[in-house]
Amino acid sequence: MFRPPRGTRDYLPWEMWRRNWVIDRIREVFEAYGYEPLGTPAFESWEMLKLKSGEDIIREIYYFKDKSNRELGLRFEWTASLCRVVASHRELPKPFKRYAIGPVWRYERPSEKRLREFWQADADIVGVADPIADAEVISVAVDALKRLGLEGFKVRINDRRILEAFIELLELPRSLSLDIFRAIDKLNKIGVDGVDRELSKLGVSEEKRGKLMKLIDVKGEPEERLGEVEEILKHSEVGLQGLEALRGVVEYSGRFGFKPHLLLDLSLARGLDYYTGPVFEIYLGDVSISIAAGGRYDELIQLYGGDPTPATGISLGVERIVATLQELGVLDDLRIGTEVFVASASDSVRDKAIEIAQRLRRAGISTDLDLMGRSLSKQLEYANRRGFRKVVIVGSRELERGGVTVRDMETGEQRFIPLESLLDHLSPH
Amino acid sequence: MFRPPRGTRDYLPWEMWRRNWVIDRIREVFEAYGYEPLGTPAFESWEMLKLKSGEDIIREIYYFKDKSNRELGLRFEWTASLCRVVASHRELPKPFKRYAIGPVWRYERPSEKRLREFWQADADIVGVADPIADAEVISVAVDALKRLGLEGFKVRINDRRILEAFIELLELPRSLSLDIFRAIDKLNKIGVDGVDRELSKLGVSEEKRGKLMKLIDVKGEPEERLGEVEEILKHSEVGLQGLEALRGVVEYSGRFGFKPHLLLDLSLARGLDYYTGPVFEIYLGDVSISIAAGGRYDELIQLYGGDPTPATGISLGVERIVATLQELGVLDDLRIGTEVFVASASDSVRDKAIEIAQRLRRAGISTDLDLMGRSLSKQLEYANRRGFRKVVIVGSRELERGGVTVRDMETGEQRFIPLESLLDHLSPH
Numbered sequence: 123m124f125r126p127p128r129g130t131r132d133y134l135p136w137e138m139w140r141r142n143w144v145i146d147r148i149r150e151v152f153e154a155y156g157y158e159p160l161g162t163p164a165f166e167s168w169e170m171l172k173l174k175s176g177e178d179i180i181r182e183i184y185y186f187k188d189k190s191n192r193e194l195g196l197r198f199e200w201t202a203s204l205c206r207v208v209a210s211h212r213e214l215p216k217p218f219k220r221y222a223i224g225p226v227w228r229y230e231r232p233s234e235k236r237l238r239e240f241w242q243a244d245a246d247i248v249g250v251a252d253p254i255a256d257a258e259v260i261s262v263a264v265d266a267l268k269r270l271g272l273e274g275f276k277v278r279i280n281d282r283r284i285l286e287a288f289i290e291l292l293e294l295p296r297s298l299s300l301d302i303f304r305a306i307d308k309l310n311k312i313g314v315d316g317v318d319r320e321l322s323k324l325g326v327s328e329e330k331r332g333k334l335m336k337l338i339d340v341k342g343e344p345e346e347r348l349g350e351v352e353e354i355l356k357h358s359e360v361g362l363q364g365l366e367a368l369r370g371v372v373e374y375s376g377r378f379g380f381k382p383h384l385l386l387d388l389s390l391a392r393g394l395d396y397y398t399g400p401v402f403e404i405y406l407g408d409v410s411i412s413i414a415a416g417g418r419y420d421e422l423i424q425l426y427g428g429d430p431t432p433a434t435g436i437s438l439g440v441e442r443i444v445a446t447l448q449e450l451g452v453l454d455d456l457r458i459g460t461e462v463f464v465a466s467a468s469d470s471v472r473d474k475a476i477e478i479a480q481r482l483r484r485a486g487i488s489t490d491l492d493l494m495g496r497s498l499s500k501q502l503e504y505a506n507r508r509g510f511r512k513v514v515i516v517g518s519r520e521l522e523r524g525g526v527t528v529r530d531m532e533t534g535e536q537r538f539i540p541l542e543s544l545l546d547h548l549s550p551h
Numbered sequence: 552m553f554r555p556p557r558g559t560r561d562y563l564p565w566e567m568w569r570r571n572w573v574i575d576r577i578r579e580v581f582e583a584y585g586y587e588p589l590g591t592p593a594f595e596s597w598e599m600l601k602l603k604s605g606e607d608i609i610r611e612i613y614y615f616k617d618k619s620n621r622e623l624g625l626r627f628e629w630t631a632s633l634c635r636v637v638a639s640h641r642e643l644p645k646p647f648k649r650y651a652i653g654p655v656w657r658y659e660r661p662s663e664k665r666l667r668e669f670w671q672a673d674a675d676i677v678g679v680a681d682p683i684a685d686a687e688v689i690s691v692a693v694d695a696l697k698r699l700g701l702e703g704f705k706v707r708i709n710d711r712r713i714l715e716a717f718i719e720l721l722e723l724p725r726s727l728s729l730d731i732f733r734a735i736d737k738l739n740k741i742g743v744d745g746v747d748r749e750l751s752k753l754g755v756s757e758e759k760r761g762k763l764m765k766l767i768d769v770k771g772e773p774e775e776r777l778g779e780v781e782e783i784l785k786h787s788e789v790g791l792q793g794l795e796a797l798r799g800v801v802e803y804s805g806r807f808g809f810k811p812h813l814l815l816d817l818s819l820a821r822g823l824d825y826y827t828g829p830v831f832e833i834y835l836g837d838v839s840i841s842i843a844a845g846g847r848y849d850e851l852i853q854l855y856g857g858d859p860t861p862a863t864g865i866s867l868g869v870e871r872i873v874a875t876l877q878e879l880g881v882l883d884d885l886r887i888g889t890e891v892f893v894a895s896a897s898d899s900v901r902d903k904a905i906e907i908a909q910r911l912r913r914a915g916i917s918t919d920l921d922l923m924g925r926s927l928s929k930q931l932e933y934a935n936r937r938g939f940r941k942v943v944i945v946g947s948r949e950l951e952r953g954g955v956t957v958r959d960m961e962t963g964e965q966r967f968i969p970l971e972s973l974l975d976h977l978s979p980h
Contacts, residue, residue: 123638123639123856124595124596124598124599124635124638124639124855125596125639126591126592126595126635127592127594127595127596127617127621127623128617128619128621130592130594131592132589132591132592132636133588133589133591134589134636134643135587135588135589135649137590138588138589138590139587139588141590142588150915151912153889153917154913154916154917154918155912155917155918155919156889156918156919156920158564158567158888158889159564159567159568159571160561160562160563160564161561161562161566161567161570162555162561162562163555163556163559163560163561163668164593164625164654164656164668165556165559165668166553166555166556167554167556170553181618184594184615184617185615186613186614186615186616187615188556188557188613188658189610189658190557192556192557194556206553207561207563209552209553210552214563215933215936215937217922217923219919220564225593227593229618239592239593239594247922249923250922250923252922252923252924254922258922261909265912265913374905377902377905377909378905379909426552459587460582460585460587473806476803476806477806480690480807480808482583483580483583483694484694486579487583488582488583488584488585489583489584490584490648491585493646493676493679493681493683493684493687494646494681495681504644507644
């Protein structure tokens with residue numbers, strides 16, 4: 123028996139209906155915010171993929187050659203493809219707000235929570251330097267999560283330039299800054315001692331390690347804590363720029379309506395190399411697992427050959443969101459699957475049953491019918507097992523009276539419904 | 552500047568909105584018919600992929616090894632993955648009706664009409680041997696095409712067993728039958744002379760070539776022509792089985808409501824190796840380019856290790872359908888893109904503009920707003936260029952009177968709308 127390749131999985135209908143419901147809601151909210159769809163291929167040239175990626179990620183890309191020996195790789199996220207398109211289509215009006223929802227692939231050690239094929243739903247704004255754009259991408263993610271029924275999640279924010287200012291303040295070598303950010307980024311996974319060990323390995327002295335850990339240990343309501351950060355950073359130009367951007371995001375968060383979710387967290391680093399400004403992560407419960415994350419990347423489009431163009435974006439992790447919703451039971455009561463089953467009481471009415479099913483289908487009511495020539499009792503048994511919500515029983519006696527019997531499978535109630543009012547009766551209200 | 556890999560392309564928003572509209576309509580019709588979504592990975596094990604594929608297709612699969620040297624390949628269609636799932640999940644209730652919509656990949660010579668990454672939308676019924684299932688999968692495709700605004704398309708049908716009977720009748724070697732089917736399948740591309748040459752290359756004598764070409768030259772209204780086919784096949788058991796199945800499809804086509812589209816065509820062979828019964832292709836205009844195609848494959852699930860299980864299905868070619876719709880201008884008047892733009896008449900009202908935009912978005916009205924701090928005239932210019940249909944102008948004087956100005960960008964008409972009725976005014980009716 124064949125199985126899906128290691129790190130990938132199948133989604134049977136009961137799960138897929140729920141996944142699709144989640145994806146559809148995210149898309150609705152993205153579109154309500156004016157983000158536009160962009161389509162790019164599943165694989166890109168290897169040269170392009172490795173351009174912006176650190177060693178860690180290059181190792182995780184599914185690499186292959188096509189039959190003309192072109193070097194290709196499966197996309198491991200959406201941002202590189204977006205930057206490629208923006209760089210080569212200068213005619214796109216700015217701001218360009220795009221969304222993309224689909225699978226990405228990474229060759230990581232698979233676990234229940236980490237698959238090698240997983241879906242990301244991204245919303246990005248290209249062409250806006252002001253923190254209003256960072257606030258808007260956070261806002262669209264927050265509203266998508268709320269639309270899905272999630273509450274109580276937190277949006278941790280920081281700015282890369284504040285961390286850079288700390289490197290400067292402590293007179294640590296700038297060449298180490300990305301490695302230091304990556305170590306800090308693991309704080310919620312490996313704890314303070316773990317980060318201390320990693321920093322020690324990088325050659326950071328005990329004294330500086332202690333100071334750095336204290337500097338990044340600022341966490342709380344942004345408006346309460348930004349004052350003390352300013353005190354620390356008052357002599358660092360780059361640090362004050364970061365602080366200014368965070369102030370902007372906090373201010374806009376009130377207008378956009380997500381201020382209660384905001385949490386300043388100077389230990390938030392985000393591993394990726396290319397962030398240049400505000401970075402953010404959304405989590406619910408377990409702080410080591412983010413359900414959405416993003417940041418500003420003002421230098422990336424230039425790297426792909428485009429004009430210097432500011433950009434910021436956020437990415438929602440579809441599998442983690444679905445898993446969270448499932449744990450919370452939010453998806454249990456979802457009305458999924460096919461609505462109506464049309465059963466034939468006898469062979470003589472099967473043609474009529476098909477006609478009735480076709481009328482319902484063309485009116486947009488999801489409808490199935492017996493394809494197996496089963497007896498009525500077998501059909502009802504099947505309908506019950508499959509969870510259809512309504513069964514239309516077509517019988518010759520009822521047809522003579524110009525109607526059919528409709529059974530509500532939840533209440534067990536049966537009613538005679540004239541054919542001319544069947545559509546109305548079955549339409550979802 | 553980087554480009555998408557050869558044979559793939561980007562879809563910019565104006566195109567992607569239309570693609571998504573097409574895909575959404577297909578999905579709606581699939582779901583209205585009671586087909587259920589199934590999710591399978593983009594790549595499968597090489598061993599599995601090559602199992603059912605002829606040499607032609609194996610050559611077209613994107614093959615690669617993962618970093619543990621597992622042999623994998625990108626899916627080149629949806630059927631193999633469906634069979635794998637059905638074979639390994641015996642618990643799935645039958646009939647199992649599933650749909651899948653997404654990209655597949657084939658390394659073919661790319662052209663404008665043939666990409667290496669293209670989307671297929673499949674609907675299949677597993678577990679039903681009766682031709683009612685073949686009729687239903689044709690019907691769902693027909694209704695999807697109608698829903699998209701297409702008319703005048705034809706559904707060519709044949710049955711593999713009729714072609715097998717011809718091989719038998721002419722005493723041609725059965726080992727050649729698949730090659731002969733593939734030659735016949737090219738009829739609309741290479742013409743009668745071309746097929747004749749191919750058959751000659753296979754060693755079919757001139758006399759038998761002439762007879763075969765005459766046998767397959769039956770084309771027309773099924774009910775008019777099936778009688779003569781019966782006359783030819785009356786001594787062939789397998790041929791009569793095929794005829795019987797076609798009669799079933801024709802009879803059901805009346806009930807399902809697609810009889811006017813049906814065309815019997817004994818030259819329809821379908822290249823794929825695994826078909827065992829009725830085969831069908833839908834085309835519009837150019838008969839060499841099908842926009843949907845499928846057939847019955849009763850032996851395939853067994854091949855993947857499952858119980859012997861009858862199955863049939865149809866696949867819609869998304870790119871070809873979109874191209875056809877575009878040629879016909881069906882997509883021109885589609886209401887795509889973002890509906891409303893909220894403009895600020897001055898800096899003092901920008902916060903209020905954000906609040907208003909957020910209210911509209913949360914009510915599901917797709918809304919954008921100025922993120923660039925532009926002057927009102929610049930904002931209106933941008934709104935016009937981007938094609939928003941309504942502009943909400945937030946000004947301090949109107950706010951004092953408890954409302955905003957709404958400009959209809961199509962008519963140019965401007966009206967004062969009180970804030971409390973803004974949602975009603977802008978909701979699509």
